[in-house]
Amino acid sequence: MAAPPGWPYSPDGRFWWDGAAWQPVQPPPPLGSPAQQNLGVPPPPGSPAQRGVTVPPPPGPAATGHPSIASPWPQTPGPQAAQPYAVQQGPPYAPPPDAGAPTPTGVAPQGRRRGTAAFVLVTVGTLIAALALGGVTGAAVGLATTEPVTDASAPSFPGRFPTAKQRYLPKVTVDMVAVNWLQAANSWTCAKSAAPDPLTGARMGMICRPSDAARLHMSVFIWSDGPDKVMSVMADCKLGVRAKACTSLFAKMADTLLSPDRTLRAKAETWAGENADRAAVTAIGGIRLQTSPRPHRMEAVPAI
Amino acid sequence: MVGAIGLVVFLLAGLGSYAFARADREQDTKYCGHDCIPGVRIGTVVEALQDQGHTCADRRRFWSCELRVGKVRFEADLFRVDNLVNFYEYISKVEARIVNPDSTTAAAGLGYMSWFATLPHRDDPSTVKKVNGWLAEQIAGDGDTTFILDWEYTLEREANTRSIELTVKRRY
Incomplete structure (x- = not known):
């Protein structure tokens, strides 16, 4: 740094007298070097001397006076006087000792750093606050404006849950039993009843019965909700267990009910013939067949 | 600049938490008192049964639903919460009966009773499994009483009426 105008320089031009101490004349640092940051920052008054590195010792005993009173440098610098300057051959240019330097050029970089730090602090703080406030507000609004489930849909039904579709004998019609089997083939007579069945x-x-004398001993009941909605068919035979007519009645009934399925009708007929005189139950083709000896009956209902 | 960024963050955080809270709330079922099955009204259950062909009637204190298949009757009484007006339309107790069951109706009987028994725990698969396990044992056996979470289950076999009956109610 050059001395202010009017202040004296040392003979070699490397120091200038500030009135109290010798100050090094700092050459400009190379362009772009870190030292450039400190360009123009003078050492604080008095402080360089405290460090004892950048400030050379006074060139002579008369150095403590004002230049106007006495010349601060020896006229003929001797070896002792030259020695301190030799020390300055090393790096005499130390950075400013602290931020307390009074010159405005020394405040700028640190002030910039402080400004940046403050900006980051404020930004981060604002983001955190916005995040927390937004989160709390959004959650509160979401909870306040959304009702919990007060009426969810009913759970799905398991596969074996009984339904109305299972109430009727599959593929069985009233005509199939009453007309095709009993009336046409065996000359039975059928009478309708308007009374609902309390059981089904x-x-x-x-109710269908034979036209001959057997009408007192044999009967077939058909319960339905409509022509193709047969719920139950029951054959009753009072001719006694092991009576062939009863066995034939039950076997033919099973055959008729399973007649839509050719492979199953024979199986059903066989089963009914074999179990006509005992208590047994089976399910064939969605139809549950149950026999009992007393009363001697066979009943068909949907299998579930 | 900072204010604008803060506003954007505020809005984004608000939208995110709003969506999360809303989704969470919609999964929750409203508390309906100590005595009732939460989150499903009695009318909803009745409608579901009617869709399956069951015949239902309102008996004031309870809804009664029934389905007959042959001689077998499936009956269910869904009791209202009669001491709490706010929860009147919720179910406090279920009585499910199967009249005239036999060996061929066991699977349907289990499916029927399981649906009612698991109503309180319909969103809890592990408890549903536990309830169904207990139910299967009792239907095959003589019946018993057990407690699963806050619910009391009783399965009784009535010889006189040739029926088995399941009762589901809150434990006290």
Whole structure:
């Protein structure tokens, strides 16, 4: 740094007298070097001397006076006087000792750093605050404006849950039993009943009997909700267990009910013939067949 | 600049937490008192049964639903919470009966009773499994009483009426 105008320089031009101490004349640092940051920053008054590195010792005993009173440097610098300057051959240019330097050029870089730090601090703080406030506010609004489930849909039904579709004998119609089998083939007569069946809940009933003397001993009941909604068919035989007519009645009934399925009708007929005189139950083709000896009956209902 | 960024972050955080809270709330079922099955109204259950062909009637204190298949009757009484007006339309107790069951109706009987028994725990698969396990044992056996979480289960076999009956209610 050059001395202010009017202040004296040392003979070699490397120091200038500030009135109290010798100050090094700092050459400009190479362009772009870190030292450039400190360009123009003078050592604080008095402080370089405290460090004892950058400030050379006074050139002579008269150095403590004002230049106007006495010349600060020896006229003929001797070896002792030259020695301190030799020390300055090393790096005499130390950075400013602290931020307390009064010159405005020394405040700028540190102030910039402080400004940047403050900016980052404020930004981070603002983001955290916005995040927390936004989160709390959003959650509160979400909870306040959304009702919990007060009426969810009913759970799905398991596969074996009984349904109305299972109430009727599959593929069985009233005509298939009453007309095709009993009336046409065996000359039975059938009569409808409007009374619902208390047991199955069927809306309509039909009772069929033989036209001959056997009408007192054999009968077939058909319970239904409609022509193709047969709920139950029951054959009753009072001719006694092991009576062939009863066995034939039960076997033919099984054959008729399973007649839509050719492979199953024979199986059903065989089963009914073999179990006509005992208590047994089976399910064939969605139809549950149950026999009992007393009363001697066979009943067909949907298998579930 | 900072204010604008803060505003954007505020809005984004708010939207995110709003969506999360809303989704969480919609999964929750509203508390309906100590005595009832939460989150499903009695009318919803009745409608579901009617869709399956069951016949239902309102008996004021309870809804009664029934389905007959042959001689077998499936009956269920869904009791209202009669001492709490706010929860009147919720189910406090279920009585499910199968009249005239036999060996061929065991699977359907289990499916029927399981649906009612698991209503309180319908969103809890592990408890549903536990309830169904207990139910299967009792239907095959003589019946018993057990407690699963806050619910009391009783399965009784009535010889006089040739029926088995399941009762599901809150434990006290």
